[in-house]
Amino acid sequence: MNSRFLxxxxxxxxxxxxxxxxxxxxxxYAPDFxxxxxxxxxxxxxxxxxxxxYILVEHRDVARFRRLEGxxxxxxxxxxxxxxxxxxxxxxxxxxxxxxxxxxxxxxxRGWHVQQLRRIAIAAHAAEDVLVFCDSDVAFLKPFDTGAxxxxxxxxxxxxxxxxxxxxxxxxxxxxxxxxxxxxxxAATASTHDYISTLIAWRRETVAAMCERIEKxxxxxxxxxxxxxxxxxxxxxYGRYVDEVLDGAxxxxxxxxxxxxxxxxxxxxxxxxxxxxxxxxxxQVAIGMxxxxxxxxxxxxxxxxxx
Numbered sequence: 327m328n329s330r331f332l333x334x335x336x337x338x339x340x341x342x343x344x345x346x347x348x349x350x351x352x353x354x355y356a357p358d359f360x361x362x363x364x365x366x367x368x369x370x371x372x373x374x375x376x377x378x379x380y381i382l383v384e385h386r387d388v389a390r391f392r393r394l395e396g397x398x399x400x401x402x403x404x405x406x407x408x409x410x411x412x413x414x415x416x417x418x419x420x421x422x423x424x425x426x427x428x429x430x431x432x433x434x435x436r437g438w439h440v441q442q443l444r445r446i447a448i449a450a451h452a453a454e455d456v457l458v459f460c461d462s463d464v465a466f467l468k469p470f471d472t473g474a475x476x477x478x479x480x481x482x483x484x485x486x487x488x489x490x491x492x493x494x495x496x497x498x499x500x501x502x503x504x505x506x507x508x509x510x511x512x513a514a515t516a517s518t519h520d521y522i523s524t525l526i527a528w529r530r531e532t533v534a535a536m537c538e539r540i541e542k543x544x545x546x547x548x549x550x551x552x553x554x555x556x557x558x559x560x561x562x563x564y565g566r567y568v569d570e571v572l573d574g575a576x577x578x579x580x581x582x583x584x585x586x587x588x589x590x591x592x593x594x595x596x597x598x599x600x601x602x603x604x605x606x607x608x609x610q611v612a613i614g615m616x617x618x619x620x621x622x623x624x625x626x627x628x629x630x631x632x633x
Contacts, residue, residue, distance in 0.1 A: 340576070341479025342529075346455035347377045348472040351448055353441035354462035356387045360623045362462035366394050367632060369460075372611070375472035377454050381462075382407065382444040384414060384425070384437075404440070407447035409549055414440075431546075432553030442560040443549055449533035456481055457533070461524045463617045464585055467603065467630060470611040474584070475527035483568055483577040484526040484561075491518040498522070501559035505566045508551050508558075509536075510543040521565030524614055525585040528564055529576055536567040582607070587614035593621040599629050 350369065354362045362381065369379060379399040383391050391401045404414075412435075417426040427435040435443075445459060458472055475482045490499055502516035540548040552558055568577050586606050588594065594602060594615075603613060615621045627633045 342455055342476055342481065342576075346476055347453070348375055348456040348458055348475065348527075349378045349380055349452055349454035350376050350458045350460050350472070351380045351382065351445060351452075352460050352462050353382045353444050354387075354391070355384060355437055355441075356390060358462045358617050359387075359390055361617055362391070363394060364465050364623060364627060364632070365460065365462055366399065368466035368612075368630075372466040372468060373470050373472065376458075378452075380448055380452065382441070382448060384440075386414075402444075402448065402451070404444060407444050407451065408440070409547060412440075412549065412553070429550075429553075431550035433556040435553055435556065439553065439556065439558070442558070443552065445560050446533060446537065446552075446563070447549075449528075449530045449537070452530055455530060456527050457530050458527045459524065460585075460612075461614060464524055464612050464614045465626065465630060466612045467606075468611040470584070472527075477578060480576055480578045481527050481529045481532075482580045483565060483574075484521060484523050484581070484583070485565060485569070485579045486520040486581050487579070488518045489520045490516060495520070497557065498559075498562075500557045501562045502566065504555045504558050505562040506570075507555070508540055508544075508548075508563060509567055509571060510539070511566065511570050517562075517566055517570070519565065519569065522559055522561040523583050523585070524587060525583070525612060526561070532568065532572070532576060533564065536564060536571075539567070539571065582609045584610055585612040585614050586610045587616065588619065588621075589616055591619065593619050596625070596629060599625075603630075 380402050381391055382402045385403050385405050388401055388403050395401055412427055412429045414425050414427050416422040417424045425437055427440050456475055458475060498520055499516040537548040540551050544551045615626060
């Protein structure tokens with residue numbers, strides 16, 4: 327694994343180039359292949375300003391996802407991102423239907439944990455200035471330019487200020503507290519801010535500096551630090567680093583979500599789906615149908631006019 331990051335003092339602070347380069351980053355896996363294919367088609371149809379689209383997958387899924395590669399789309403093998411000591415196995419406790427990632431340096435991790443680690447790790451390998459994160463169950467419905475994520479040399483940090491001070495959000499508060507522990511933030515209490523969404527952006531050099539800080543503080547690989555707690559969020563980690571370590575340097579805040587997501591509940595009927603799309607806010611350019619809800623991809627394709 328490449329852990330040679332840029333010096334922290336030189337990252338996260340200087341203005342972006344006048345015309346920064348941007349990459350879209352998607353972590354996916356085999357059961358979401360058709361959803362990811364739909365995402366790729368809608369990116370190619372609607373998204374401008376993108377230099378490259380990285381799709382990050384487990385080693386055994388690489389061959390399948392290679393079918394989505396193109397001149398601006400690259401499939402990245404997890405083995406090229408994460409340390410060799412973190413290994414994936416079929417999980418007997420799920421009758422071998424699910425995967426588990428095991429090591430002596432982390433808690434047992436599930437696929438959603440490792441997808442988060444991949445999103446962080448790509449910063450050490452990508453060349454683009456801005457990383458735009460988009461889940462594989464997203465579809466773009468309207469024209470969108472990645473230039474929406476920067477202004478005056480700064481990158482847009484998604485933040486819903488103060489929401490974790492309200493009732494609920496118990497799991498988000500745990501993720502936030504664990505982010506504070508990893509970053510060495512004094513008292514390591516939970517922040518009141520929520521940084522979690524899809525279709526958000528990070529500065530690549532700032533991610534690298536964040537990882538270097540974690541490694542210096544704990545004197546071990548950042549993957550082992552983050553993975554030592556099973557309840558973590560890569561978005562909380564980055565958001566707290568920017569706000570509380572860098573004091574917001576190199577970033578500006580935005581709370582509007584560019585993607586409207588159906589997070590939970592049952593699959594939408596055709597009529598409900600059309601209402602969901604018609605109710606998109608003016609700034610929203612994409613929709614997300616959480617894959618675990620079970621909405622048929624063929625229905626989504628038909629309802630958005632790609633069938």
